Amino acid sequence: MTAVTAEKYHGTENDFLVLPASAPVPDRAAFAKRYCDRETGVDGERTGADGALFLDLDPTASPVRVTMTLVQPDGSTAEMCGNGARVTAVWAARETGARDVLIETPAGDRHAVVRNEGVTVEMGVPSFDPADVPLAHDHDGPLIDGAVAGLPVTVVNTGVPHAVAFVDDVDAVALDTVAPPIRHADAFPEGANVTLAARVEVGDEATDGAPGDPAAFRQRTFERGVEGETLACGTGAVALVAAAKRTGRLDTEGPVRVSPPGGDLVIVVPDDGPATLTGPVEREFAVELEVPA
Numbered sequence: 478m479t480a481v482t483a484e485k486y487h488g489t490e491n492d493f494l495v496l497p498a499s500a501p502v503p504d505r506a507a508f509a510k511r512y513c514d515r516e517t518g519v520d521g522e523r524t525g526a527d528g529a530l531f532l533d534l535d536p537t538a539s540p541v542r543v544t545m546t547l548v549q550p551d552g553s554t555a556e557m558c559g560n561g562a563r564v565t566a567v568w569a570a571r572e573t574g575a576r577d578v579l580i581e582t583p584a585g586d587r588h589a590v591v592r593n594e595g596v597t598v599e600m601g602v603p604s605f606d607p608a609d610v611p612l613a614h615d616h617d618g619p620l621i622d623g624a625v626a627g628l629p630v631t632v633v634n635t636g637v638p639h640a641v642a643f644v645d646d647v648d649a650v651a652l653d654t655v656a657p658p659i660r661h662a663d664a665f666p667e668g669a670n671v672t673l674a675a676r677v678e679v680g681d682e683a684t685d686g687a688p689g690d691p692a693a694f695r696q697r698t699f700e701r702g703v704e705g706e707t708l709a710c711g712t713g714a715v716a717l718v719a720a721a722k723r724t725g726r727l728d729t730e731g732p733v734r735v736s737p738p739g740g741d742l743v744i745v746v747p748d749d750g751p752a753t754l755t756g757p758v759e760r761e762f763a764v765e766l767e768v769p770a
């Protein structure tokens with residue numbers, strides 16, 4: 478029986494098993510399904526994980542490069558993961574001592590900077606273009622505050638597709654009930670993550686010095702591939718701020734605090750140019766795991 482060493486990391490409680498791409502895991506989908514399971518997966522403070530990151534590091538490149546592959550608990554592979562990218566940057570920094578990391582993803586290259594106070598990842602330019610989301614062919618324009626399965630959503634691709642619904646109170650919505658019909662709606666040929674957003678008052682230092690109105694939102698996201706709610710979602714946090722701007726709910730180029738259940742993220746979505754995601758990362762432990770036959 479082959480065994481591999483995996484490390485457990487989380488970014489604001491969005492948790493991942495991390496393995497070098499060279500680990501002898503011939504069936505990555507079977508590995509993720511087995512060890513990410515929340516009841517029978519890898520033991521820890523929380524059993525299982527939101528995905529397995531297979532990381533291919535080139536320490537000789539300048540900046541160091543990592544090809545990131547996220548295999549999700551259902552065995553699918555995601556094009557991008559914001560919190561996974563933060564974890565990847567910290568893993569690469571521990572391996573090499575470098576603080577600047579270029580992360581290659583199927584959604585494009587993402588530059589990350591590791592600082593003591595958090596990791597910032599450049600997240601690309603959010604796109605509402607129906608071809609980019611993607612939306613089904615009968616949508617010839619962006620879907621902005623349009624009803625899908627009973628909820629008004631604004632749909633944006635931030636590396637992966639997100640349907641964002643603005644509500645008064647994210648805790649008052651039964652996310653596990655309302656999200657699946659949206660996640661699987663015919664409008665989304667590749668599916669969509671479903672993000673709830675509620676504006677909250679901000680009275681702390683999080684947005685000090687920001688141009689425009691200080692702003693903060695609460696976030697809950699039901700993730701494709703996890704097929705359930707996660708405690709944080711980085712692409713979802715960027716989608717939330719991009720959608721708030723696009724729908725006129727927010728008018729700032731400054732930092733916005735977005736708070737999923739797992740902690741606080743700081744998001745910047747400029748009017749032109751790539752968004753950024755900043756937040757903390759923690760390494761929990763390393764563990765030996767048998768590779769499923």
Ligand SMILES: N[C@@H](CCC[C@H](N)C(=O)O)C(=O)O
Pocket residue numbers: 491549555556557558559560561637638670700701702703707709710711712713
């Ligand atoms: N948790 C992630 C998003 C992972 C991808 C998503 N589940 C999908 O399939 O689109 C994040 O932090 O962005």
